[in-house]
Amino acid sequence: MNQSSENLTDKPSKQSSDSVTRSVSVAVIGAGTAGQNAFRQASKINKDIVIINEGFWTTTCVTVGCMPSKLLIAAAERAHDAKYSEEFGIHSEVTINGRQVMARVQAERSHFESYIEKQVESWPNDKKIAGKAHINENGLIEVNEEIIQAEKIIIATGSSPFIPDDWEEKLGETLLTSDTVFDLPDLPESVAVIGTGAVGLELAQAFSRLGVAVTAFNRENRVAGLNDADINAKAIDCLSEDLTMHLKSTINEIGHKIDTDGKTAAFIEYTDKDGNEGRWQGERVLVATGRRNNIKQLGVENLGVELDDKNRPKNLDKHTGQIGDLDVYIVGDANANIPLLHVASDEGYSAGSIVCNQNTDAYIRPVAIPFSIVFTSPQIVNVGMTQQEIEDDPDLEYVIGKVSFDNQGRSRIMGVNCGLLHIYGCKETDKVLGASMVGPDAEYIGHILANAITNEICVKQLLDTPFYHPTILEGLRTALRDVQHKMAIPYQSLDTQEDGF
């Protein structure tokens, strides 16, 4: 689904509309999650449609994103649990076969890709164009030898890993990004991971648990972009158990060199948070400094789309992806709004539905509330409003319901007792505004709170639901009760029940 902007520099000369080779009502550019969903949805009503894609016809998620990273993490968790179960009376001599680890990642990835490939194969050939698209000055889509006039254009060109400055050249063959890391035939001996956002953090911990010597760097004293200072501190605390991190560090120099023994090594010269200079040397550098939307050189300005200084389209309707009142929809990672699979899926679905005028009763899903999961151990979740957003809103007064998972019953039983949950509750109503958490099985607590926020299920209703014993969710209950106690609603204070085993 890669419509890589780097490859779009050779802009073609101006074409007159006379030379149009094909006219369609809808053109979809990009065949990742958002583009495929848009095409599939629009095709249900409209047969006069084309989809254009450069590179692989699968998705970021399945080929270089969610799926292979979760596969690597699954192996890492197995290795970690096997190694560290002495306290349970289970002793293991563990051998990690790096080639087998990567082979499973790749084989399972192929399995998941095959579903998408089969679906794409089922689409009529004359509706699929493999090639790089460019929108010319007349607003026509140029691709290969074709010039396509489209009444409506859905742009779903995705995103690509961002590599700062001249690092690509400096790191040479030692450079890894999320685009290349899952193709490794074997685990490296050592890796520096630059960036402790979701992608960097997941891969750093997974490699570390798989026996790779990992050193992670981040310029801020922050992991997973956490906004709540206490949760961030706790996450750093939990993750430091099996990960060396230089947070709030500065990278002064980066590069690679051929050692005296002929081996290529990467190096990083850095200043740590205390001002001490250090040097790391190892096999590979995984650059995980974020992703950028593939849009800059597509020519969207020729459609009337304005980009801001960060290449985000102005006047984006976050519900449908439409740009102002133009017949242009920018969906998925390409709009640089929320680069998450489920959002891309929704946006593609919505845009694909509404571009078909006949489809007046198209169901457009409500905009998903903010929700993110980082699949580390323990997991990190943010849902709803951030603490900062709440504090910035002068109309909102909030309380924080808290629970530590360090001594929570079931978490302790399972040996996964490290974590902290903050629920931001509205003080005047009994609604959940948002939450931030690091802790065991946080993905599930995140979904339960996402459901509560989406459907305005109040704290009291959540507490009227049975909580089975012993579960990690009893920790959620403790935090919800803490919200209640701190609220300004009188009857809530009576609504207290102590835990009983």
Next chain:
Amino acid sequence: MNQSSENLTDKPSKQSSDSVTRSVSVAVIGAGTAGQNAFRQASKINKDIVIINEGFWTTTCVTVGCMPSKLLIAAAERAHDAKYSEEFGIHSEVTINGRQVMARVQAERSHFESYIEKQVESWPNDKKIAGKAHINENGLIEVNEEIIQAEKIIIATGSSPFIPDDWEEKLGETLLTSDTVFDLPDLPESVAVIGTGAVGLELAQAFSRLGVAVTAFNRENRVAGLNDADINAKAIDCLSEDLTMHLKSTINEIGHKIDTDGKTAAFIEYTDKDGNEGRWQGERVLVATGRRNNIKQLGVENLGVELDDKNRPKNLDKHTGQIGDLDVYIVGDANANIPLLHVASDEGYSAGSIVCNQNTDAYIRPVAIPFSIVFTSPQIVNVGMTQQEIEDDPDLEYVIGKVSFDNQGRSRIMGVNCGLLHIYGCKETDKVLGASMVGPDAEYIGHILANAITNEICVKQLLDTPFYHPTILEGLRTALRDVQHKMAIPYQSLDTQEDGF
């Protein structure tokens, strides 16, 4: 919290009310989860109260129930995952130290018990009576040398493992029940588990995964009391992977004998489901044929309480535990309604709140909807109405939304892809009536559906909630969509979205 009915046979002679040694407004009999909650709650308002308990002052859950079983399961899961991670490229030579396994179970159990013990210690000594209570013909409570007159009596005498016929004698020292199994100093070499309900199934699988040779027997072709035939069949299929089960078998003889080498061995002669006779011989027999409420010989008939032929109190208000309009409340396992921790906790809380007349604004939690979890791998969950209950209701028309977890994305990634979920949806509304599931992390899917049923969150609302990718909960989404497609609500059929990776 054990008010064992067997020890109550020596009924004292009739006492006149003149000899009353203490008069209280509230007496709580039994200090398990329900009794302690009732006492704590009533004590907030009423100081004129006493709690009577025979045996340990902790709870069934923490000492012989939920907690130690989950501790054993935690060790079993570690052992299993360590042994079977070759497909991930992780190879382990695993040694299971049975003494360490049991030592952790016991040490952690003591840790959890200590919380309860501390709380009980904090109660005034003159309000606690250690001894076995009996209610005499005048409705007075006799305990030790005391005769207590109570305006209101809360009975929370719990339950005990049921041992059929003369098996206790026949099995002798080879007999194990859930009351004794967690005190074993080491793992046995072999165990027969009789009964594949929740307790038997959890322990059978856990022991098996810990290297014990386990053979499980059940007279029905059913595990975990599953009512949905497809879910039952799937559960048997999943569990048979690491557990030998003789379902629909008959036990013809059971006993123990001294072998020629002086070792005691237990034996079971049985007829299997195909009519073939077999003989099992091994170290221990764990009898897990259910629990019975401890009430028969307490003397509740002297308070006007009638018991049915299964010793269940008639006229039980399931909300408060009150018996008809008597000043008697029977709560927790003792009422033989729903023998689950969270229900006992609620019932004790409710009864403790309402026995205090002054406490007019006591918050009584709504009766919890039916919800049970069996913590096997995969887990088994039932929530809401059973399929049978729905079919028995002539006013209900239902559809079954289904999803298999055998090839579900995240489940497959984690190597836990065995399972099936059935959601029973009301055909005319879009409400969830109930669900039955065997599958990975079913406890969380159970809680989400319990929340939906409790708070009447409809299927469409659940589907408007973001489902993160890749998660096991996407399986839940598939089943919810399947419910939608089968419903009689027109707009729902438009509300379809295909999965995209």
